[in-house]
Amino acid sequence: MADETAAQAAQPRDSKREAVAFFIGVAGWIVPGLGHALLKMWGRAVMCFLTVGLLVILGTGMRGNVFSSSGNDAFDTLGFLADLGTGTFYLAARSLESNGADVSHAGGDYGTRFLATAGVLNLLAALHAYEAARGRKA
Amino acid sequence: MNLGMGFKLSHWQSLLLFAVLISIAFGFLSRRRPMDRVKYIVWSLFLFLLIGVGIGWAMYPFSH
DSSP states (O other), X not given: OHHHHHHHHHHHHHHHHHHHHHHHXXXXXXXXXXXXXXXXXXXXXXHHHHHHHHHHHHHHHTTOOOOOSSXXXXXXXXXXXXXXXXXXXXXXXXXXOOSOOOTTSHHHHHHHHHHHHHHHHHHHHHHHHHHHHTTOOO | OOSSSXXXXXXXXXXXXXXXXXXXXXXXXXXXXXXXXXXXXXXXXXXXXXXXXXXXXXXXXXXX
């Protein structure tokens, strides 16, 4: 009986914790490192921000392809989803890409991979922040 | 490196930059203690470079 009462009391607490964790995950996706910063994991927050930011700057500087939503095939769509993983940095990448992409050289191809990696890395970091906020060991 | 019209990096420089950045990110995300992080970063960087250069040499015969 006492166990049932305790379990019922814990349910709203768990759902609130889940909502906060979801918010932290989304925040970490929108601004790289923000999820960890909200959890006061400062080292990881700074690392996420700098790594994703550097990858985006290098990727656009190497004239990598910043994919848009109007892709022609599945690979373009996948590239767009990966690039979108950088959150607001995607918009920065679009504005930094003033000369357009040039994947006719190896540098541009590397740049495309740098941008996609930045997105996937940020999604991984956001998922890490979400799990940490849920109380999983991180 | 030409900053005016974008970065111009060699294959090796690109590989090295990529490996360093990703190793640091993985090290910080997956380890908590500073010493463990350093060990993870160094080991991960070594493997990135070893496998990258290894795959490069494995593809060498196909380019000739």
